[in-house]
Amino acid sequence: MAAPITERVGDTIVDRPSASAAPRARRFFPWLVFALTFALLLSDYMSRQVLSAVFPFLKVEWALTDTELGGLTSVVALTVGLLAVPLSLLGDRWGRVKSIVLMASIWSLATAGSAIAANYEQLMLARVFIGVGEAAYGSVGLAVVLAVFPVYRRASLTGAFLAGGSFGSVLGVALGGALAVQFGWRWSFAAMAILGLVLVVAYRALISDKKLEAHRVATLTDGQPVTAPGGRAKLRTLFSTPSVIAAYVGSGLQLFIAGSLFAWLPSYLGRAYGLAPDKAAGIAAIAILLMGTGMIVCGAVTDRLARTVAIRKWTTAIVYTTASLVFLGVGFSLPHGGAQLLLLAIGVFFAAGTAGPAGAMVTNLTHESIRATALGTLTLANNLLGLAAGSLITGILADRFGLAGAMQIVPVVAVGALIALLIGRKYYLRSLAKVDAQSVIR
Template sequence: MGLPTSPVENPTGTPAAGPRPHTRSRTYPWIVFALTFGLLLSDYMSRQVLSAVFPFLKSEWALSDSQLASLTSIVALMVGLLTLPLSLLADRWGRVKSLVLMAVLWSAATLLCAVASNFEQMLGARFLVGVGEAAYGSVGIAVVLSVFAPRVHASLSGAFMAGGSFGSVIGVALGGVIAVHLSWRWSFAAMAVFGLILVALFRTLVTERRLAENAADEHPRQTATPPDGFRAPVSSLFTNPAVLFAYIGGGLQIFTAAVLLSWTPSYFNRYYGLAPDKAGAAASIVVLLVGSGMVVCGIITDRLGRHDITRKWTAAVVFCIIALVCLLTAFRLEAGPAQLVLIGIGAFFSAGSSGPTAAMVANLTHTSVRASAMGTLTVANNLLGLALGPFVVGILADRLGLREALQLSPLVYLAAIAALLAGKRLHPAGLRKLLALSTPVAR
């Protein structure tokens, strides 16, 4: 395949000088994906192992549910606040160096969690975990997509985003087992060691030079920077109403999924009488369903939207409705098989709209700012979902009880559905706005 002669952006964010010799490897892109995906697993293992040790911390330090929730939400809050600025910084400083620094920081902070002696120290360590993890998702996917052809970007994006749930499964399940057989401190230490080993491998095998050598050819219409060097203004990330509704809908639809990730271990412990390790194992199945649903729903969405892209909005709405009905019903039932089945179905669809909303954001933003657009979506996901969900349910649990708090959490899907329907209605206008931005006359 021939290489484009127009300048394209390399992984560091600077224009390439001209045609490059064809030195691409068939295996190297998959090595990049495997290592980057592995670090994503480490990211979420370090983040979610906390859920598995909630019962130990609650007992040992006499913590309230709202305090436990704050230990979870502080990570997502920092991710939400820092993702965009750190993503922009990584584009200029170097993505590989940025990813290495992030992974070292969150692994070291997880090690600090293992030696924390009180709530305040744990909160400070979790704050640092959030700083380290802040931009990993957006920068990591940018690195992966840079070495793969555009025709597989949607599948890779769905798989990469689902990696967070798979990492959560491992963190919750493994953390619960280690906590019961060794101690909760060893749960954190194990996650930290895993992260440090992976980052050493990543630093050895992935470099900016090799990424540039293996950069995938893109169709001329999809080059990051057109021949005249035009780059869309950062303000364009926030001036397209359809994109704004995709951000909002994407963030709100993950609210309840985040609640399931954080609180199902405690729910199984309290209402099913399971020991912490067994509760963590049971919750890991729920988390696995969340991740699997993101992948499968993404594939379904691509098929439905093959001839009419606005059907992706419709698919996102349908996934939200299914999750709303199933989870709303499930947490009003008594503990038992029927409840577990409905929780499982609801969990499968709970974050199913993540792929469709990401596709809409990518479809409606200029290629030159697309990485920043994905960073903005990550901000919305964290501030409206991953940070807000567990914290709100923790506060409600202190006042109403955990079961009652979980009964209310699916109602947030109603707001998500409204935002997604508004985005679908505004989609044609959003495309016209993007076309006007991309047309030379408009510049």
């Protein structure tokens, strides 16, 4: 087979297949990568969130307290937060596909271990290993996807990929609950484990680091590669510009709101509207799906608007953050009723809309050789400043001011996100120039 022809298209270098190559296969492979990597992300969150569906069964069978049940959930988020950056760095160094296969195997086997746990301690240990397997998957998996698509699709792909967390959470709870009622709680875990292992086998058979390298799209900045072939950027470039730091902070603070909604919206709906737990959870699940849809739509809109003017990524993120601040802030302040629910729905749609633009910003401001590590740093910020902090601090506020009062305070965190994003936008072009200057072979 003749070698591909390398040529420049806009701000990317692409390998054009020669006349004897198979262009249809080259177009198909990136979408295969996305589909399988996205499917594993669904498996990731289904394995993590299925626990919520079996809480009532565990509470009765093992006489667990709510604190003990909450510990089984929080230990996964804590493990992910602590290990995201070091394991992402390992993925950059060792090989991303090999890392993905290993990580998915670990969380799937740990989920199988949950199914046969004989007591609380064994289940807690299994949950720790689920966190170990999942810690770097979001960053390494996203880096794999972004490597084979052009730069102008980054916000769309990032938003769609991260939205898989919302969809996987809903699927895990819904399917896990149905299986627990029909066959017992252990089968809820077993089904998630089987799904994960099947996907691991498919991923290993169809995707390899060698194939990814053959389909890689090399990013250009100002018409030149950011490093020479085989070069690896220095790790200090992860924090070397004001804009990349602002992207980490702005994304994390905005996801504080999303984390609070994930954890407390069912309780809020139940208390405010007098709904039974199952009905409140059902409405909250619809809200989570709406949030996931918002991540996809906001990412696509960002790519559309920023295709020719890159700084618009920051502008759209600022708009999404402002929308969530206004609609959620006003919505939680209104009396209960249809008007409140409408405003809350709009606010929920935009609550995680910055996820796609933030991923694109960090990707543009860091070199491909350390991209998984950069996205792992973004994951760390999203978990520590956002998802974990949102649920915990909202609970503390609820103990002091009541849940309704706490939810009125939560949207104010978007002001901090706005400040960070405005700073990042101001220094974006200067930061890109600095990244170019610091990208050297080592």
